Amino acid sequence: MAKIGVLGAGTWGMALARMLSNSGHEVTVWSALPQEVDELSTTRRQKNLPGMVIPDAIKFTKNVEEACENKDIILFAVPSVFVRSTAKTAAPFIPDGQIIVDVAKGIEPDTLLTLTEVIADELKKDGKHDNVHYVALSGPTHAEEVAKDLPTTIVSACEDKEIAEKVQDVFMNQNMRVYTNSDRLGVELCGALKNIIALASGICSGLGYGDNMRAALIIRGMAEIKRLGLKMGGKEASFDGLAGMGDLIVTATSKESRNNNAGYLIGQGKSAEEAKKEVGMVVEGINAIPAALELAKKYDVEMPIVFAVDAVVNHGADARKTIISLMNREKKSEMVI
Ligand SMILES: NC(=O)c1ccc[n+]([C@@H]2O[C@H](COP(=O)([O-])OP(=O)(O)OC[C@H]3O[C@@H](n4cnc5c(N)ncnc54)[C@H](O)[C@@H]3O)[C@@H](O)[C@H]2O)c1
Numbered sequence: 067m068a069k070i071g072v073l074g075a076g077t078w079g080m081a082l083a084r085m086l087s088n089s090g091h092e093v094t095v096w097s098a099l100p101q102e103v104d105e106l107s108t109t110r111r112q113k114n115l116p117g118m119v120i121p122d123a124i125k126f127t128k129n130v131e132e133a134c135e136n137k138d139i140i141l142f143a144v145p146s147v148f149v150r151s152t153a154k155t156a157a158p159f160i161p162d163g164q165i166i167v168d169v170a171k172g173i174e175p176d177t178l179l180t181l182t183e184v185i186a187d188e189l190k191k192d193g194k195h196d197n198v199h200y201v202a203l204s205g206p207t208h209a210e211e212v213a214k215d216l217p218t219t220i221v222s223a224c225e226d227k228e229i230a231e232k233v234q235d236v237f238m239n240q241n242m243r244v245y246t247n248s249d250r251l252g253v254e255l256c257g258a259l260k261n262i263i264a265l266a267s268g269i270c271s272g273l274g275y276g277d278n279m280r281a282a283l284i285i286r287g288m289a290e291i292k293r294l295g296l297k298m299g300g301k302e303a304s305f306d307g308l309a310g311m312g313d314l315i316v317t318a319t320s321k322e323s324r325n326n327n328a329g330y331l332i333g334q335g336k337s338a339e340e341a342k343k344e345v346g347m348v349v350e351g352i353n354a355i356p357a358a359l360e361l362a363k364k365y366d367v368e369m370p371i372v373f374a375v376d377a378v379v380n381h382g383a384d385a386r387k388t389i390i391s392l393m394n395r396e397k398k399s400e401m402v403i
Pocket residue numbers: 074075076077078079097098099102114143144145146148151152169170171172207208209210346347348350
């Protein structure tokens with residue numbers, strides 16, 4: 067049995083908290099929102115997972131120290147925009163040597179750091195966190211399915227094999243199969259960038275395009291994720307694996323996907339703001355666009371789908387005309403990465 071502190075009580079944090087508690091682990095959940103702690107601890111329901119009952123064994127707290135002290139694992143499960151502030155709040159209570167697992171997916175726009183790098187960047191500021199272990203836990207994992215104990219796979223990514231395996235052991239159960247991976251950077255890039263391609267997939271559905279277009283976006287979307295990721299030092303196996311192609315497939319095709327659904331609404335003519343509001347949970351693909359554009363420039367790689375999504379989502383470009391111009395770019399060979 068492990069002691070686990072979960073920081074963040076949104077859809078994914080609570081689906082994982084329930085799963086871990088049902089596996090016999092001792093789980094304490096902290097939220098930055100005091101009202102949310104009151105609501106969850108009394109109703110034992112998460113508003114976006116209405117069918118899921120929160121086990122009585124899960125403890126909720128408004129005190130971040132309680133969620134961080136004496137824990138085998140501290141799980142960061144807040145949306146990407148809150149990862150740095152959460153790390154700052156928790157830092158004084160995180161001991162050196164701690165295992166930190168991040169499940170949020172994104173890239174910080176100002177620093178271009180992945181999210182475990184953001185946590186590390188924040189923790190190292192006090193000079194007391196030189197030996198913290200960082201793990202990215204990522205894959206094709208919609209909370210709505212995990213909350214129903216449907217079979218799911220995920221990747222525990224850490225350059226330290228022993229740490230990746232410790233996390234594998236804690237999260238693995240009969241419904242959750244965990245693979246290890248030593249390429250934390252590649253796994254995190256996949257998780258952040260696939261959300262932008264999923265927006266494109268949703269936009270195309272909203273326009274009335276079909277499965278042919280969706281398949282094209284998945285394959286050519288991964289081509290551009292890989293083009294950037296390999297240049298940044300990610301490993302091919304990650305892009306071809308569960309956290310790469312696996313997660314892109316699920317996000318670009320699932321009705322549960324926040325990104326796919328937001329894209330659909332945008333394709334139907336809603337603004338990005340209207341789409342985010344209607345989805346009611348974080349749409350990380352929209353948050354990831356600025357960093358993806360910067361990285362494409364910095365590493366001098368072509369990312370035509372990402373640029374097309376930016377034009378539609380952030381600059382009011384007509385979605386149909388944008389897709390037509392994507393289709394009518396100069397001719398290419400598939401053999402060139
Ligand atoms: N939902 C999924 O299926 C899923 C699966 C895998 C990964 N993820 C990733 O996990 C992350 C969280 O996703 P989610 O679906 O749980 O999002 P969500 O929109 O459900 O999360 C909202 C939660 O964020 C927290 N929060 C709100 N304001 C905050 C603040 N100021 N400071 C700190 N925390 C605050 C609260 O606990 C709130 O409930 C995202 O990066 C997402 O990409 C989600």
